[in-house]
Structures are given as C-alpha cells and as structure tokens.
Amino acid sequence: MIGLSAVLIWSTLALFGALAGPVPPLQLVAMAFTIVFALTLTVWLLRGDNPLVHLRQPASVWALGIAGLFGYHLLYFVGIQNAPPADANLINYLWPMLIVLFSALLPSNTGIGRLRWYHLVGAALGLAGTALIVMGNGLWDGSLRIRADYTGGYLAAAGAALAWSGYSVLSRRFAHISTDAVGAFCGGTALLAWIAHLALETTVWPSGVLAWLAVFGLGLGPVGAAFFVWDHGVKHGDLRVLGAAAYAAPLLSTALLVAAGLAEGTWTLALACALIVAGGLLAAREMLTRAS
Numbered sequence: 336m337i338g339l340s341a342v343l344i345w346s347t348l349a350l351f352g353a354l355a356g357p358v359p360p361l362q363l364v365a366m367a368f369t370i371v372f373a374l375t376l377t378v379w380l381l382r383g384d385n386p387l388v389h390l391r392q393p394a395s396v397w398a399l400g401i402a403g404l405f406g407y408h409l410l411y412f413v414g415i416q417n418a419p420p421a422d423a424n425l426i427n428y429l430w431p432m433l434i435v436l437f438s439a440l441l442p443s444n445t446g447i448g449r450l451r452w453y454h455l456v457g458a459a460l461g462l463a464g465t466a467l468i469v470m471g472n473g474l475w476d477g478s479l480r481i482r483a484d485y486t487g488g489y490l491a492a493a494g495a496a497l498a499w500s501g502y503s504v505l506s507r508r509f510a511h512i513s514t515d516a517v518g519a520f521c522g523g524t525a526l527l528a529w530i531a532h533l534a535l536e537t538t539v540w541p542s543g544v545l546a547w548l549a550v551f552g553l554g555l556g557p558v559g560a561a562f563f564v565w566d567h568g569v570k571h572g573d574l575r576v577l578g579a580a581a582y583a584a585p586l587l588s589t590a591l592l593v594a595a596g597l598a599e600g601t602w603t604l605a606l607a608c609a610l611i612v613a614g615g616l617l618a619a620r621e622m623l624t625r626a627s
Contacts, residue, residue: 336572337564337567337568337571337572338564338565338567338568338569338571338572338577339568339572339577339580340561340564341561341562341564341565341568342580342581342583342584342587343583343587344556344557344560344561344564345557345561345584345588346557346583346584346586346587346588346590346591347552347556347557347588347591348553348557348558348584348588349588349589349591349592350588350591350592350595351549351550351552351553351556351557352549352553353549353592354545354546354548354549354552355541355546355549355550355553356541356542356543356546356549357539358539358540358541358546358550359532359536359537359538359539360412360415360416360536361408361409361412361528361531361532361535361536362528362532362536362538362539363550363553364408364412364524364528364532364558365525365528365529365531365532366550366553366554367550367553367554367558367559368404368521368522368524368525368528368554368558369525369529369554370550370551370553370554370555370558370559371518371521371525371554371555371558371559371562372518372521372522372525374554374555374559375515375517375518375521375522376518376522378518379515379518384515389513389515389516389518389519390519390522392512392516392519395509396509396512396516397519397520397523399502399505399506399509400502400516400517400519400520400523401520401523401524401527402498402501402502403498403499403501403502403503403506403520404502404520404521404523404524404562405523405524405527405528406494406495406498406502407495407498407499407502408495408524408528409527409528409531410491410492410494410495410498411423411427411491411492411495413487413488413491414426414427414488414489414490414491414492414493414494414495415488415492416488417485417487417488417491418485418487418488418489418491418492419485419488422485422488422489422492423488423489423491423492424492425465425466426489426492426493426496427492427495427496428462428465428496428582428585429462429493429496429500430495430496430497430499430500430503430581431458431461431462431500431578431579431580431581431582432458432459432461432462432578433496433497433500433501433578434500434503434504434574434575434577434578434581435450435454435455435457435458435574435575435578435579436450436455437500437501437504438450438504438507438574438575438578440504441504441507441508441574450575453617454575454576454579456614456617457579457613457614457615457616457617458575458578458579458582458614459614460610460611460613460614460617461579461580461581461582461583461610461611461614461615462582463610463614464582464586464606464607464608464609464610464611464614465582465585465586465607465611467603467606467607467610500578503565503569503574503577503578504569504574506566506569506570507569507570507574509570510570510571514563514566514567514570517562517563517566518563520562521559521562576615579614579615579617580615582611582614582615583611583612583615586607586608586611590608
C-alpha cells in the first residue's frame with residue numbers, strides 16, 4: 336500500500352507540469368530534483384544525521400539509482416522530443432508490464448512468488464487502457480502509424496521503459512539499503528539534469544506565483560515523495576501487483592486534467608478506466624484473497 340501511494344502522487348505530474356508553464360523539460364526535472372534534495376538534506380540535518388552516511392553508498396547502488404532516476408527522465412524526454420509524444424508516451428508505459436515480467440527473473444530469496452496468468456492478463460489490461468488514454472482516437476480511425484524517421488525517439492522511449500522497470504525490479508536486490516539513499520540519488524540526478532539542461536536547452540524560468548508553486552509541488556510530490564514510497568514498495572511489497580496497478584497513474588492524471596478543465600472527459604476515458612481498474616484487481620487477486 337505504501338508503494339501504491341506513489342501511483343496516486345504521480346497522477347499529479349501532468350497537472351503540475353501544465354501549471355508550471357513553458358519551462359524546458361530537463362530544466363523542470365533539474366529544478367524539481369534540486370528541491371527534493373534540499374528538503375531531504377534538511378530532514379537529515381534536523382534528525383541529526385550525517386549526510387555523508389547516506390551519500391556513501393556502494394558503486395552498484397549509485398549506478399542503479401542514477402540510471403533509474405536520471406536515465407529514465409533523460410530518455411523519456413529525448414523520446415517525446417524525437418517522436419510524436421503520444422507514440423513515445425505509450426512505448427514508455429511499457430514499464431509497468433516489464434516490471435511484472437522482470438519480477439519472474441528475481442531469485443526466490445527476494446520473496447517474489449511465481450508469476451501467474453492473472454498477473455500477466457492484469458498488466459495487459461492496464462496497458463490496453465493506457466493505450467486508449469495516450470493514443471485516443473488514433474486507435475479507432477486508423478491514423479496511428481509507425482514511421483521509420485521516428486526510430487530514434489521510439490528507441491529512447493523504449494530505453495526509458497527499460498530504465499525504470501529495471502531500476503524498480505533490481506531495487507529488490509538492495510532491500511537492505513535504506514530508502515534515505517533515494518535522497519542521494521535525487522541530488523545526483525539534479526546535478527546531471529542541470530548539466531544536460533545547460534547543454535541541450537535554453538533556460539526559461541517559471542512566470543508567476545502559480546507556476547512557481549507548481550514547480551515546488553513537483554518537488555514535493557511526483558518528483559519527491561513518490562520516489563521514496565515507491566522505493567519502499569518495490570523493496571518490500573508485491574512487485575507484480577505494483578506493476579499492474581501503476582497503470583492507474585495515467586488514468587488518474589488524465590482525470591485530474593479533466594477536473595481542472597485542461598482536458599475533456601470522453602467515453603474512451605471511461606473504457607480505459609474500466610480496463611485499468613479490472614486489470615489492477617485481477618493482478619492483485621492473490622493479495623486480495625489473502626487479505627480477506
């Protein structure tokens with residue numbers, strides 16, 4: 336349940352991103368991760384912790400954390416900038432399905448049971464629902480096309496899906512590492528994101544109080560607290576249920592945009608909702624049966 340709270344928090348990403356205005360994506364990532372690192376550093380100091388204790392991690396842990404947080408965001412934005420955003424976003428959302436599949440490769444001592452048919456079908460239903468949200472009418476009118484000149488963008492989006500699913504599953508093997516290490520990864524990601532931004536983008540600062548509040552909201556929530564609770568979830572929860580249930584993020588995100596008047600509610604969205612909810616419940620069948 337702690338891990339699933341990350342899905343709820345991630346659903347605010349699109350809303351905060353839209354309210355932040357025309358800030359370049361890598362700059363927005365850099366600003367948000369700088370905020371979360373500063374807040375984490377403050378918490379460490381208030382607790383009387385030595386920040387160096389949390390920063391001093393094995394090289395393998397640092398490599399995984401930076402590849403997951405920075406690698407994912409860099410590849411995702413390269414993908415949506417070099418291919419139609421809807422296409423790249425759908426490819427990116429293969430990561431929940433990949434989490435379900437990759438979890439079967441973990442050794443038995445990680446506490447992950449056997450992969451069963453309902454985990455796969457649940458994740459597939461979630462992917463189908465997400466396809467309806469991301470692609471919209473393109474799935475119905477035949478306008479969806481795969482074009483060779485967007486290959487680079489497609490590959491980057493696929494790389495993003497692999498980066499995040501790999502990070503999530505491999506984190507299980509480092510369950511003994513404190514979640515405080517995520518704060519260190521956020522600091523490293525902020526630094527690399529600033530470097531990437533300065534090399535690839537033109538700086539545009541948020542305009543107005545609402546835009547700045549949205550940036551702080553990103554740092555507090557979807558680019559902040561969400562990574563900490565997700566880390567706890569993938570290290571100690573059911574990876575297969577987390578993966579399938581993660582498809583609720585694009586659904587809830589779109590629903591928030593509709594509620595804020597920034598998107599339109601449609602029957603396609605309602606069908607997507609049914610598919611994602613059904614998929615999540617099916618994937619969690621074993622957990623729900625055990626709880627009852």
